Amino acid sequence: MTAISEAFEMIRMISGGLYLTHSLYVAARLGVADLLIPGPQTATELAGAAGVHAPSLHRVMRALASVGVFTEDPDGRFALTARGRLLASGPGSLRSVAMGIGAPWHTRVWESLLHTVQTGETAWDHATGESLFQYFASHPEHAALFDGMMTEFSVWEAAAVAEAYDFTGIHTTADIAGGHGWLLATILQRYPTMRGILFDLPHVTSGAGSALSSHALNGRCEVISGDMFHCVPGGADAYLLKNVLHDWDDVQAAKILSSVRRAMPPGSRILVIQEALPLGGAPSAGKLLDMQMLLIGGKERTHGEYEQLFAQAGLRLTRLIPTAAPVHVIEGAPA
Numbered sequence: 001m002t003a004i005s006e007a008f009e010m011i012r013m014i015s016g017g018l019y020l021t022h023s024l025y026v027a028a029r030l031g032v033a034d035l036l037i038p039g040p041q042t043a044t045e046l047a048g049a050a051g052v053h054a055p056s057l058h059r060v061m062r063a064l065a066s067v068g069v070f071t072e073d074p075d076g077r078f079a080l081t082a083r084g085r086l087l088a089s090g091p092g093s094l095r096s097v098a099m100g101i102g103a104p105w106h107t108r109v110w111e112s113l114l115h116t117v118q119t120g121e122t123a124w125d126h127a128t129g130e131s132l133f134q135y136f137a138s139h140p141e142h143a144a145l146f147d148g149m150m151t152e153f154s155v156w157e158a159a160a161v162a163e164a165y166d167f168t169g170i171h172t173t174a175d176i177a178g179g180h181g182w183l184l185a186t187i188l189q190r191y192p193t194m195r196g197i198l199f200d201l202p203h204v205t206s207g208a209g210s211a212l213s214s215h216a217l218n219g220r221c222e223v224i225s226g227d228m229f230h231c232v233p234g235g236a237d238a239y240l241l242k243n244v245l246h247d248w249d250d251v252q253a254a255k256i257l258s259s260v261r262r263a264m265p266p267g268s269r270i271l272v273i274q275e276a277l278p279l280g281g282a283p284s285a286g287k288l289l290d291m292q293m294l295l296i297g298g299k300e301r302t303h304g305e306y307e308q309l310f311a312q313a314g315l316r317l318t319r320l321i322p323t324a325a326p327v328h329v330i331e332g333a334p335a
């Protein structure tokens with residue numbers, strides 16, 4: 001392939017990413033992967049079970065098979081691959097992720113990316129008339145999907161964090177804006193004498209039951225609702241903030257860190273779990289995720305930017321620990 005045709009192919013693929021986002025959304029919404037668990041099926045059989053138009057579903061399945069989400073045999077029967085299995089329900093699933101990213105209400109926000117670049121205004125607020133977390137408070141069905149997406153990412157990230165960071169000696173870990181608590185539960189399960197505090201907004205903590213109960217924590221986790229900008233629970237010796245600071249601009253992120261700093265007893269530590277972006281043009285999943293953060297008014301940051309944020313909140317960045325997932329553990333202590 002010449003350099004010109006490779007460039008052509010690449011731009012065609014990148015701009016056509018939308019085709020895959022929405023095809024994956026349809027497959028996830030219809031539960032096609034669950035239907036394929038017993039074995040291969042034709043699009044007609046799948047469409048019958050899902051109650052949809054078979055010729056259209058066939059074309060969606062064929063497109064997804066062409067990028068390895070399914071296989072298609074010469075008789076037109078589709079089967080799951082390792083990628084396709086991630087769309088099926090159960091542990092490790094990314095079905096909610098596929099449904100959330102391709103959802104019509106989310107797509108409408110992406111239509112405002114140009115508006116954000118032209119004006120600096122937040123696309124989410126422009127498109128929906130509400131800020132991100134106000135929107136979820138007033139749209140419970142979308143909030144449930146969002147919280148499910150966060151848990152799906154957490155299933156992968158929590159295992160990598162628990163493997164990469166040694167929590168030995170920590171008696172109480174507080175997970176601030178911890179969603180449904182999967183990360184905290186994973187750590188508590190690994191350290192059987194540790195106690196935990198899960199803290200998030202009331203409409204989120206009310207849905208935390210299943211993540212916590214699935215880890216058999218025997219009452220070691222207290223659930224507290226509140227506003228992290230106002231105050232967070234005291235008395236923990238480790239404070240987790242996973243995928244929280246990237247939702248906010250520098251002013252708000254410094255306020256969150258200051259709020260945690262005020263609650264931190266002497267000798268405690270803070271563990272910010274985010275990808276620290278590489279400098280220059282190096283490839284990074286975080287640089288793409290940063291487009292999502294641009295839409296909601298937040299940002300992904302470099303090591304140096306985290307150092308500055310920590311300093312503004314009276315914290316000192318002590319270590320940056322990579323994990324097997326695309327997140328680092330960014331450790332800090334009172335300055």
Ligand SMILES: C[S@@+](CC[C@H](N)C(=O)[O-])C[C@H]1O[C@@H](n2cnc3c(N)ncnc32)[C@H](O)[C@@H]1O
Binds near residue numbers: 154
């Ligand atoms: C991107 S999610 C990350 C959730 C979780 N830490 C994880 O990694 O799965 C951000 C979380 O911040 C929470 N949040 C937003 N504003 C908050 C506030 N003012 N006080 C407490 N939590 C808040 C949201 O409810 C949401 O669960």
